[in-house]
Amino acid sequence: MGSIDRYIFRTTLASFALVLVSLTGVIWITQALRGIDLMTSQGQTILTFLGITSLVIPALILIISPIALMIAISHTLNKLATDSEIIVMNAAGFSPFRLFYPFFYATCVVALLVAFISAYLAPDGMRRIKQWDAEITADVLTNVLQPGRFAQLDKNLTIRIRERLPGGILAGIFIDDRRDPNERVSIVAEHGDVVKNENGTFLVLRDGNLQRFELGKRDPALVTFVSNAFDMSKFGNQGHDVTLGIRERYLWELFSPSEDDPVYKAVPGQFWSELHDRLMAPLYPFAFAALTFAFLGAPRTTRQSRNFSIGGSVVAVFGLRMAGFACSVMAVKSPAAAAVQYAMLVAAIGAGMWLIVGGIVVEPPAGLMEAINRSNARIARLFGRPAAA
Structure with missing residues (x-):
């Protein structure tokens, strides 16, 4: 070359x-x-x-x-x-x-x-x-959990979020967990986000409190936490097949x-x-x-x-x-x-x-060019200007 x-x-x-x-x-x-x-x-x-x-x-x-x-x-x-x-x-x-x-x-x-x-x-x-x-x-945390709605993920598990913030942050989280017949757990957290690792999928709750109502006890146990992980691996559906x-x-x-x-x-x-x-x-x-x-x-x-x-x-x-x-x-x-x-x-x-x-040069037909020139001349005369050569 x-x-x-x-x-x-x-x-x-x-x-x-x-x-x-x-x-x-x-x-x-x-x-x-x-x-x-x-x-x-x-x-x-x-x-x-x-x-x-x-x-x-x-x-x-x-x-x-x-x-x-x-x-x-x-x-x-x-x-x-x-x-x-x-x-x-x-x-x-x-x-x-x-x-x-x-x-x-x-x-x-x-x-x-x-x-x-x-x-x-x-x-x-x-x-x-x-x-x-x-x-x-397939991720339940992005589809089932809709802001302002109570989502029943299991027969005895209900979760609600108030809104979604930028960056995937969840705000105003409420969890009612009655899967254990011997106790009922209610969790309220200000914020939370989703963490996925080799151990599973977790909803990490921040700035909240947990109330545990145990069977046979009159008063609940109240726990305030800065950070708490709630296991959501069962509902992640990570093995979703794609056609x-x-x-x-x-x-x-x-x-x-x-x-x-x-x-x-x-x-x-x-x-x-x-x-x-x-x-x-x-x-x-x-x-x-x-x-x-x-x-x-x-x-x-x-x-x-x-x-x-x-x-x-x-x-x-x-x-x-x-x-x-x-x-x-x-x-x-x-x-x-x-x-x-x-x-x-x-x-x-x-x-x-x-x-x-x-080496053929592609040019317009002569008749077409003459028709275009005549058209240009008529337009020029119509506007009172001399036609271009």
């Missing part, structure tokens, strides 16, 4: 990284705001909230990466054209196909990233989200699903549709790169407009992506839709490479 190739390669990847981080950050924030109730209603900490919401980032990168690559290639080519570098390289003997080399190398890097995320990282993040969510949902959905399966699990898998038995079409989506994910960067370069990579002078080429590349890329989404939906019931999607990708890559190798 020569110095020019390295320069274009670095510029493209740097632009790709900037666009990818920006778009992913914006979309991640919009997705994360939907889960804000995880902290407010269930009393989770900010670290738990950020941990769960950040696990969706690989899935976002999987979709955004080809689009970010298209924007990066467009930016790099526009920069080279504005500085007349494409004209100089063309005059020095660089054909459009030769100029495509560094963009192809950058596309290979993006395709490898997409393949790794598609096969392992994205499903791993999704299954971690599901497991984490199941643990929170993995299709998007939580690794690529190799989609290749050979078990015949006894209940999800596979219920929706086999979705399994194969997801498998084809994963296999085609690394092909989209090549299709997007070929189409974008085909529209914008030809040498032009600074006087020639690039607006049509930019608009044409955007329409071609987003049209291909939308058609791909439609085929993915239809592939659930019709396997032929997956074949159509493969054909579209191969056709897009082939058409782009044909334009690049042939």
